Amino acid sequence: MSDGGGSNWAETRSPSLAEIEALADAAFVALPEEFRALCAGVRIHVDDFPDEETLTEMGCESEFDLLGLFRGVGLAQSGEVATGQMPNAVWLYRRPLLDYWAEHDETLGHLVTHVLLHEIGHHFGLSDDDMAAIEAAADAIEPPDTVSG
Template sequence: MTQTASLRAPGLAEIEALAHQAFAALPDAFRGRCDGLAIHVVDFPDDATLMEMDCETEFDLLGLFRGVGLAQSGEIATGQMPNAVWLYRRPILDYWAEHAETLGDLVTHVLVHEIGHHFGLSDDDMARIEAAADLD
């Protein structure tokens, strides 16, 4: 068997483990404002999400925050689903295959970016948080 024949793409559980590792490495102040946040990893966004986000293909979206952001009020109403970050494994792997960053760094970037939407953070704020996580 050749070396390339034995290679396989990381599965859902492996991406989920990277996401939880990335979340655990974030600064306490950042994680503390994410009480009850669920992290989901699926292969692709569903059709409704693709339409809502005006995606041309199922590979256009790496992640998505769903819920009530702190900038909107931060309070969860009765019956409302909990705040969640969705990471899309196949688009993440596709992006990873074409770029030089490690898979862990990419998962961290997507996770921080999506949680940042919950906080109303700027791109500069998100870059500082990613640098503080320093997973390497």
């Protein structure tokens, strides 16, 4: 049975680390230049899962609990990398992302973009509560009426 969109699900494989990284790179490139400039030096990594140390540090019950993570010194703290300090980085975790994607009605590209922006928000010094409030305010804005009369 066809899905009508031409996809052959019998031949479709799970996206690889490189394919998730390509989605993240495309999402980053699509950001406004001013925003990207503030992210200079932030590296984007894609791994299958967070390591055990990260899971413990973040209080995760399962390796599927964490979709992404920002590590480093954000702009609000100083923004500059000190000698010997690891560069600021965002990690995206492929398997938890794919698990979340399978359970929700959104595209993989949208999900990767959302998690990437969330983690970059931490680079800007925003807390999870700050970002939740921004997202709630954005969701409350009604889209313009596109019906033409």
